[in-house]
Amino acid sequence: GAGVSQSPSNKVTEKGKDVELRCDPISGHTALYWYRQRLGQGLEFLIYFQGNSAPDKSGLPSDRFSAERTGESVSTLTIQRTQQEDSAVYLCASSLEVFEETQYFGPGTRLLVL
């Protein structure tokens, strides 16, 4: 079946502008995760959704970052007033609900803030 998809694949924006990144999880997966990967580094957890709820927002770097999920499906990560340090690859993953389920990742959105 279809995997996790993300759009856009690449985004170039100017400092101070808002951006929206989209994630479509695998159908039937109730858990959805957002991670950030800076150049040459590992993945950094940002937020996760169980259904449409986000029980843990502790990974969001600042209040400029927000995320929502609707219909237990699509999720949008919004970065307001982008800064150059926001430049990174933003990866989305989904999994079935239970604790031990494996997370399957999308191809990511490469964000460059000029």
Next chain:
Amino acid sequence: AQKVTQAQTEISVVEKEDVTLDCVYETRDTTYYLFWYKQPPSGELVFLIRRNSFDEQNEISGRYSWNFQKSTSSFNFTITASQVVDSAVYFCALSEALGFTGGGNKLTFGTGTQLKVEL
């Protein structure tokens, strides 16, 4: 706090050589899961394996094998007879349960090991 260490930043081997990627983890949880992911140049993370903390049996899948040793908190990954297509960044990750319902888990990643396999 959980931590995953991949001390090898970059490894270069010649095709057909065996190579082992090291992973050492820290956790206070008694129940946890360990993962390896492959990230080829295309960027997409590809799931390779998941092991739970109660199962220390080594696993082999084709040219890949994994050695989980709880006593040393290590989960090493060996590629036998490496091929050029194995060139990628490999990440080791550790799961941490989130919330009280047991739903979902947060992955803590190591910084990755860049493997280059040359002809």
